[in-house]
Amino acid sequence: xxxxxxxxxxxxxxxxxxxxxxxxxxxxxxxxxxxxxxxxxxxxxxxxxxxxxxxxxxxxxxxxxxxxxxxxxxxxxxxxxxxxxxxxxxxxxxxxxxxxxxxxxxxxxxxxxxxxxxxxxxxxxxxxxxxxxxxxxxxxxxxxxxxxxxxxxxxxxxxxxxxxxxxxxxxxxxxxxxxxxxxxxxxxxxxxxxxxxxxxxxxxxxxxxxxxxxxxxxxxxxxxxxxxxxxxxxxxxxxxxxxxxxxxxxxx
Numbered sequence: 318x319x320x321x322x323x324x325x326x327x328x329x330x331x332x333x334x335x336x337x338x339x340x341x342x343x344x345x346x347x348x349x350x351x352x353x354x355x356x357x358x359x360x361x362x363x364x365x366x367x368x369x370x371x372x373x374x375x376x377x378x379x380x381x382x383x384x385x386x387x388x389x390x391x392x393x394x395x396x397x398x399x400x401x402x403x404x405x406x407x408x409x410x411x412x413x414x415x416x417x418x419x420x421x422x423x424x425x426x427x428x429x430x431x432x433x434x435x436x437x438x439x440x441x442x443x444x445x446x447x448x449x450x451x452x453x454x455x456x457x458x459x460x461x462x463x464x465x466x467x468x469x470x471x472x473x474x475x476x477x478x479x480x481x482x483x484x485x486x487x488x489x490x491x492x493x494x495x496x497x498x499x500x501x502x503x504x505x506x507x508x509x510x511x512x513x514x515x516x517x518x519x520x521x522x523x524x525x526x527x528x529x530x531x532x533x534x535x536x537x538x539x540x541x542x543x544x545x546x547x548x549x550x551x552x553x554x555x556x557x558x559x560x561x562x563x564x565x566x567x568x569x
Contacts, residue, residue: 391554395426405432416442424472424544424553441544444537451530455484456497462488463501464538467508468545472555479562488564496525500534507538508545 398406398421409421409429419442421429428435449457462477481488493501503522506514523531547553 392551395423396429423556427553441540444540447533448537460504464504464508464541465545467505470545470548472548473545475559508542
């Protein structure tokens with residue numbers, strides 16, 4: 318691929334103010350002087366150990382960092398299934414049936430305190446399917462990851478980090494074409510700057526898409542940002558199943 322190049326993660330271009338308050342959520346993004354620390358890895362499952370760590374990590378280290386995810390306290394507890402109405406349980410079942418592989422996550426259970434809010438936010442899924450139809454599966458989840466990272470949403474960034482890693486890539490060392498990098502910058506800029514995108518960046522994306530396609534891309538970005546805002550505002554707890562994908566600095 319003539320245009321392919323290895324790029325740093327989009328978040329590595331963001332400066333992190335030393336005086337800025339640390340988020341209260343359990344997930345911490347380790348950034349210093351506008352770049353990630355030299356070694357960032359994921360907490361491995363057994364089969365991924367050799368792919369990410371040069372030496373095995375102590376079980377106590379893995380257990381400690383995995384437990385951090387469950388130490389945060391959401392501002393609103395997810396709705397327990399025991400308190401869900403029959404109509405809500407039916408809505409959950411339809412959602413899982415319509416989108417195989419999905420589950421009722423902490424975010425969805427929190428949204429479920431308002432069935433209307435749950436229904437509205439689940440429209441993310443058909444928009445995401447439309448984005449896949451435009452740019453393909455890989456670029457769709459990378460686009461969503463770039464938006465979530467631009468929004469500084471730990472939960473959503475972790476969700477898409479899992480997808481990236483499960484597809485055999487490292488989020489810190491993606492290989493992207495110039496066109497792919499442009500689309501990811503487009504998503505990141507929308508999230509970082511409240512929708513404001515430099516004219517040259519917009520034109521670069523617009524040259525490759527019709528008006529209808531641009532509407533889908535921007536509408537999805539808006540829905541993704543809304544999801545990021547919901548999780549950040551309520552500090553929704555990162556789901557335990559995401560623990561193996563937690564980014565941590567290499568232990569010394």
